[in-house]
Amino acid sequence: MGEQVRNALHKAGLHVRVYCPVGEMLQGMSYLVRRLLENTANESFLLQAFSQKLPREDLLRNPAEKLKKMAEEPQKTVEQSGIGPYRIEPVFDWSRAEHRARFADALKRVRDNFPIHVPLQVGGKKIQTASRFASLNPDRADETVGIISAAGVKEAESAIAAAKSAFPLWRDTSAGKRAQYLFKAAAFARLKRYDLAALQVFEAGKSWSESDADVCEAIDYLEYYGREMLRYSRHITMGHVLGETSHLLYEPRGVAVVIAPWNFPMAISAGMSSAAMVTGNTVVYKPASQSPVTGYMLNGIFEEAGLPAGVFNFVPGPGGTMGDALTGHPDVAMVAFTGSRDVGLHILAKAHEIQEGSSVIKNVIAEMGGKNAIIVDSDADLDEAVIYVLQSAFGYQGQKCSACSRLIVIEGIYDRFVERLKAAAQSVNIGPVELPQNFMGAVIEPAARDKVLRYIEIGKEAGFPLFERKIQLENGYFVPLSIFTDVDPESRLAREEIFGPVLAVIKVKDFDEALCVANGTQYALTGGVVSRSPANIRKARESFRTGNLYINRGCTGAVVGRHPFGGFKMSGLGYKAGGPDYLQHFMIARNIVENTVRRGFAPLEETRTE
Ligand code: NAP
Helix, strand or coil: CCCCHHHHHHHHHHHHHHHHHHHHHHHHHHHHHHHHHCCCCCCCCCCCCHCCCHHHHHHCCHHHHHHHHHHHHHHHHHHCCCCCCCCCCCCCCCCHHHHHHHHHHHHHHHCCCCCCCCEEECCCCCCCCEEEEEEEEEEEEEEEEEEEEECHHHHHHHHHHHHHHHHHHHHHCCHHHHHHHHHHHHHHHHCHHHHHHHHHHCCCCCCCHHHHHHHHHHHHHHHCCCCCCCHHHCCECCHHHHHEEEEEEEECCCCCECCCCCCCHHHHHHHHHHHHHCCCCEEEEECCCCCCCHHHHHHHHHHHCCCCCCEEEECCCHHHHHHHHHCCCCCCCEEEEEEHHHHHHHHHCCCCCCCCCCCCCCCEEEEECEEEEEEEECCCCHHHHHHHHHHHHHHHHHCCCCCCCEEEEHHHHHHHHCCCCCHHHCCCEECCCCCCCECCCCCCCHHHHHHHHHHHHHHHHHCCEEEEECCCCCCCCCCCCCEEECCCCCCHHHHHCCCCCCEEEEEECCHHHHHHHHCCCCCCCCCECCCCHHHHHHHHHHHCCCCCEEECCCCCCCCCCCECCCCCECCCCCCCCCCCCCHHEEEEEEEEEEEECCCCCCCCEEEECC
């Protein structure tokens, strides 16, 4: 291969290394096929030079320049306002000893402060309540991470009152100033990155890299929504009729209740809260009862950013007893919820009950569960597919809304693929995630453990073959990594969200049947396809109906600003966190029309045209 290039390099006096596989025919052939695939890939220099015939200047351009240009283009409007372009916060590179050492120090430092005492914060004041609850380490249930003051109905109501009285001033604060608070909060979170992530290892049972990714995502939301708000703040000019101006502008709704889950305790909470605040709403934030200390850290970040009192109120407490007081309150204009389907549907019903004296129909953002499938096609690169599936199904113990819980494999490669998957699953380390070598830790709480074990029994009773990796650790809520094969797509195992490391593998005869099975649940959150067939990839694009479809990669790990995230059907209302229309759901649009014919000079306003 590349003989001319090789000769030319040699003639130019450069060293040329030619290497080739040595050994058995079969391995040699697969090696050559891999090289061929790489060389004909869309990004390959060879394809671009010989087939696409790109000009030499383009081919030789420094890729770093190209990347810079791509990052800058969509940000022009932001740059005009003096703020740099949005850039994703890079996760730690654990191959660097410095990160490993600093993270180990952070784990120790954070643990030395346990238990952390967590008050409420209402109207800028810290409040202790008589009723308390504990936040425990799922890997070591005898370790108390925090002791939390619990809000009840009374505290929920006073937080709404505080948010209501802070609203008019906050609404009238300029969008640019509101965005600055988010940028300050992001800067502070960046400074505390190690400690914030270390806390999640203990409180949420996330591995080092999963914890770090969650904090990075929180920073991304703050940076992204801040910039998005600057874009929204320019009134849109509608129509072009002489003698008339017509402006569309966006305004906040009022008091926003933010109810978050525990599985992305910093990122999702920061995302929903910052979207609500930057658009001019005031917030009453209730973290999940399994991750209130992380919620309190978010409160600290906003405090550090200097938000005015009452703009962000922090009320940890049991959703089952004080939740309705928040979501049903007549002074609340909207609810931003992320969590399970059942709680989401309950909140939708509660929020839409019209109360005596209420003058607003609440807007509810509800991001809910999933039963996500990855399809492995008959021509898929199985080495890649194994990694994608393993990461997507068992990363963070399968406790991601985007996790793969159904694996749909075409029959021609079924046995081969399942064998490889089991072998790979056999090799992952399971144990307390404070040890960096462990890929999978315990699930979040005893109820989650019992639910997973119940579904394993359901699978066994249905007679599906089971591969499992058990772990005997008395102290934490550990469950086996479980792979059920030959699962009936109509069974409960294949239709209900389990939210743990349980994978249902389904055999299908062809790609059409695979799509049919993939679409056959009441959820539509994420999905994945591993295939080399352009025709099947096209089919998947057209008819694999999920909120986020990932082709030739895993189905988790959406990135803010790059992969707007959210589902439909019973997974949500079709809104997209981290995307360009998300902030709109936190606002109402008003249109203002003025006849300017007889007015003379009309000052120009800062506007944008769409
Ligand atoms: P959850 O049990 O539904 O709880 C979510 C939040 O709702 C918690 O803060 C909870 O408080 C609160 N809550 C419970 N009952 C309430 C009520 N009656 N009124 C108001 N709030 C109430 O969910 P989870 O176990 O935390 O999270 C896992 C679920 O979230 C999974 O189904 C997962 O798929 C989904 N999820 C979806 C997305 C997405 O973007 N689509 C992202 C992450 C997670 P307490 O903790 O005090 O009960």
